[in-house]
Amino acid sequence: MSARAPWVxxxxxxxxxxxxxxxxxxxxxxxxxxxxxxxxxFCIAESLLGVVVGEVGVGKTVALRAAVHGLDPTAHQVIYVxxxxxxxxxxYVTIVRALGATPRFLEGRGHGPGAGPPRGRGDRTxxxxxxxxx
Numbered sequence: 001m002s003a004r005a006p007w008v009x010x011x012x013x014x015x016x017x018x019x020x021x022x023x024x025x026x027x028x029x030x031x032x033x034x035x036x037x038x039x040x041x042f043c044i045a046e047s048l049l050g051v052v053v054g055e056v057g058v059g060k061t062v063a064l065r066a067a068v069h070g071l072d073p074t075a076h077q078v079i080y081v082x083x084x085x086x087x088x089x090x091x092y093v094t095i096v097r098a099l100g101a102t103p104r105f106l107e108g109r110g111h112g113p114g115a116g117p118p119r120g121r122g123d124r125t126x127x128x129x130x131x132x133x134x
Contacts, residue, residue, distance in 0.1 A: 020061075026067030033063055040067035119125070 008016055027033070036052065040063065043050035052060045069080050079098040081091065096103045 024066050027062055027066050029066075031064070033059055036060075036063035037067045040064060044068075044071070 005016065029037075035075070036059070040050060040052065044067070052064060054060050068076070068080075071078070077099065079095055081094055093103050093106070
């Protein structure tokens with residue numbers, strides 16, 4: 001049995017109010033959060049590409065969860081990219097694979113759906129491929 005945090009009892013909570021499992025409808029809306037949600041929903045409605053940036057803990061993930069809550073799953077597919085630190089091409093590969101396809105530039109090159117995103121600049125030039133073998 002896990003011990004409850006002392007502040008849970010101190011404030012009379014019956015459950016820990018902070019966590020990733022909070023339903024989107026139960027999220028606390030503050031002006032900055034509401035603005036972020038509205039901007040993401042605008043991007044969705046207009047089929048635009050949007051980027052959400054901010055310091056750790058400001059609510060980026062919470063705003064995104066609230067913005068995509070209620071989307072029709074037959075019309076939208078939400079793709080979560082945990083850490084896009086692999087460059088533009090890696091981001092492209094991750095998105096295309098999440099949609100169930102193989103990127104055209106990788107077709108027939110042994111990079112099927114189970115392979116990870118390309119590393120470094122290995123796909124850009126033959127010299128780079130020799131310098132950075134997979």
